[in-house]
Amino acid sequence: MNPAIALKGVRKRYDAFALHDIDLELPTGQVMGLVGVNGAGKSTLLRLLMGLVRADGGEVEVLGQRLPQAQVAVKREIGYASDDMRLYRGQTLRWHMDFIRSIYPGWDEAYAQDLLKRFDLKPQQRLGGFSHGQRVKAMLLLIFARHPRLLLLDEPTTGLDPVARGEVLDALSDVLRDEERSVLFSSHNTADIEQIADSITFLHGGRIVASRDKESFLDRWRRILCRGECTDAIRNLPGMASVRNSAPLIELKTSAFDASTLPALQALGLAVDAVEPMSLEDIFVTTARGGHNA
């Protein structure tokens, strides 16, 4: 089966920012989370995939078809949401639903009704009176009810209160039941990504610094507390992303933890006090700060 997304050597340059040599593959049926600080290139990457901007070089394939050549056909099967999209303030949500329905034959009215209830939205209300959270949910409803094969969501949960976030994640989980459908979403909220993503891609400074399945990602990162002398030999161990010396304790963060890590530390004369798994957020911050490969 074709991957949902395949990028090879993709480049895009703007005045003050560039995406460099992006190689990325999202297998069909998977959910991928894009993580990165503001300006890392997440939105640009999503826009490239939606065909909103054209790559300077490299190959962009979405749902087995090349962009920009096949962009009209591909866009029919993509659901794209970003914060800069606007709905008509003077029209009701029902009007928007009918509008989308008239364009996309795959519109699922029963599912739309279900989402209206779950998102607690009033179809007869004008969009101008919606809160930020309601507008985001309305936008997602208009996309989800089309059952697109690929969802490209730029920060879908940013600015939502915890209840609304739960509702959106719930609806996103519906997609997991279908192995033909794939999701690529960016978020500042690493907890959301940690929860429902199968794989995680870290973008930093326009480059991919890591792209791996989530479980192996979390498996390989560890925070290790030990005692002893802090030497350069420790810093040079494979995967060592952060070394903090607050004598007599040394805090290490490694991205390459395995059976050989602790013996290697002991061989350097360190006594290991504790080994702890790290949250995705901690991994993200450590990576961004250190500029190391995750």
Next chain:
Amino acid sequence: MYAQIVEQVVAKVMGGAWRAGTPLPSIRELAADCRVSVITVKRAYLELERAGVIVTRQGKGSFVADALDATRSLAAQEFETQLQGLLDAARTLGLGRRDIVSRVEQALDASPAHDEQHRRTPE
């Protein structure tokens, strides 16, 4: 996160809510229901398979393993964990090999009911 799924399945099997041969929800179903990623559930099922709690038949899905096997294997796992904990604690205390062995023997002698009790545990 996969550890929570493992725990929940284990609890259901140990508690008798899921008997031997009970089919488990498909990976995608469970992922959607628990709002966790597909890969997390896959990982949990793999772990449960390794522990002998469930069996997976190609193309048919996963099922709770034969009751005796599952309970025994879980108990064996629990024993391993506790044993490791005991050794860790002993190391912290600086106890030597001989100290540990003699303390275990003392403990066994001091609680003759221990053997008895275990024999009476059902299943």
